[in-house]
Amino acid sequence: MASQNLLAVLFALYFSFxxxxxxxxxxxxxxATVGSTINLNCHLKNDEQLTRINLYWFSIGLNGTLKKYLYPPPTVTSSINSASSVSLVHPxxxxxMSLSVSNLTLAHTDTYVCHVSLxxxxxxxAVSGSGTFLLMHKTLEISLDETDLICTTNVQTLTNVTLVWELENGxxxxxxxxxxxxxxxxxxxxxTFPKSTSLCQPSQNxxxxxxxxxxxxxxxxxRMEVPCAGETIVKIHTGLLAAHQPVLLYSFILGSSLLILLVLLxxxxKNKWIFRTNPDSSLYTNISDLKRTYCL
Known part of the structure; x- marks a missing residue:
């Protein structure tokens, strides 16, 4: 009952001052990512001499209602805070007035308000800060499915939360x-960003x-670097080579045959030219012998 009264007072102070x-x-x-630790930063600016400062941290849910307070630590730990550790960064x-929160979960997605009574x-x-919205998420994952890039993550809320792609040119x-x-x-x-390889330049990623x-x-x-000269482009290039392979083979066979015929010709x-310019003397000798035989 006392904790509920304190929450009501803090909530009234947050919207009253x-x-x-x-x-x-x-x-x-x-x-922050799930399982990590984060500092909820809060700094007091004051030009007057303070006698006493009482610090409070509380959260406002996504629907704008007061949900819980984190500091001072509650006597009865709530289910959300049971696995987390809360402490002052600089006591x-x-x-x-910054607060450190560890073992974060998706359920820690809230707006956190720093409040002090002076x-x-x-x-x-009393004065309250403007509040810090903490967006909890799981690690971003990027995968390449054929030619499509897919980015995924896990969040607690869809309100005002988006995933977008940024190209190299911004x-x-x-x-x-x-x-x-x-x-x-x-x-x-x-x-999903479709046909990512369509933006590739030759020989560049x-x-x-x-x-x-x-x-x-x-x-x-x-960030992910897509290999433009990698497996995807090589497969396309190999397919084009396979489609033209019979034409290249026939051209090679025909060219080789013509070259062999040209060499034989x-x-x-060359042999015929040598025969005409350098006749064999033994042939003429035999002919002369024949003439002598039949012309007696």
Missing amino acids: GYCATSLEQPSILS KHSTD VFGMNNS TLVDGDPGWLANSDNSYWISN ATFTCLLQYKGTTVAWK LVWI
Whole structure:
């Protein structure tokens, strides 16, 4: 009951306090992979002398409702926090309110608010940060299926979350997006970029980058280099060679036959020329003998 009252008070303070001389700075978006550790950064900016600071961290769900608080650690651990470890990044620092959260799961996808209650001498005040949206996801995976590039990952929400492809020239393309709901209320999302080898240049590789974006801001990416002179192109090239192979074979046989005939003709002409210019003397001797025999 006490924890619910504290959550109600913090939630009211988060939406009630507007302008304050003291401010808390938080990044608007962070992302992390399942099983990793992340620092939820929060820095206090204040020009006045503070007597006391009470720090609180709580989360607001995707539907805008107050879900839980992370710091101070709750007396009864919730199911979401049971496997995680929460601690201050710099416990003795007077202006660094950052929180470290380990063993992250997809269920940690939320907006996290840094909140402090302050004492200025005899005056009390409170201020909240603008909140950091933490997008949890599994590692991006890229595969090449024939000529199609496929990028996939697992996320907790589809709201404002997209996968897009970036080409080498910086052009963003949507490709063919898709998603599949899981039993744990998470989603597999994918993006297929068809005919990737059509962008290849001769003797060069093409680089494609898959971007995971939240509200158009890239939070994670993975790059793949497609070998344009690799297996896919070689197979196509081999097919073209196989189609022209009979024509080349017939041309080789015909050319070889003509060359052999030409060589034989040249040898015959050479021998005939030698016969005419250098007659055998023994032939004339025999003819002379015949003349002497029949002309007595």
